[in-house]
Amino acid sequence: MGAMIYPLCSLFIPPIQVYGVEGRYAYALFSAASQQGRPEQVEQELITVFALVKDPKLSGIMVNPHVKRCIKEHTFTVVMTIIIIINVLTSWRGSNQTQCTMYTCRSGAPPGQSR
Secondary structure (H helix, E strand, O other): OOOOOHHHHHHHHOOOOOHHHHHHHHHHHHHHHHOOOHHOOOOOOHHHHHHHHHHHHHHHHHHOOOOOHHHHHHHHHHHHHHHHHHHHHHHHHOOOOOEEEEEEEEEOOOOOOOO
């Protein structure tokens, strides 16, 4: 069996040159997102993950060597699931101006007023 040859048009060129293992992962993520036509959505999801990692409550769990890996994975999965559910429900409700992060939901409405 020969090697598969991919057409040049199926390759996506990242906007910046990346190197090393991190670069390979970044390229793979960019390529997959571009092939699905969702690079902006993936970027927003990465911003959410980055904010979660910087959060002191969650990062305290993640860097604690006494917390088992399965508990860390479960905690992160639950937090991401909650954020996804909140964002889906708010977009289903028709409020596309509401964006939820780990602890807050921001809306275009003034405080005390609901949409």
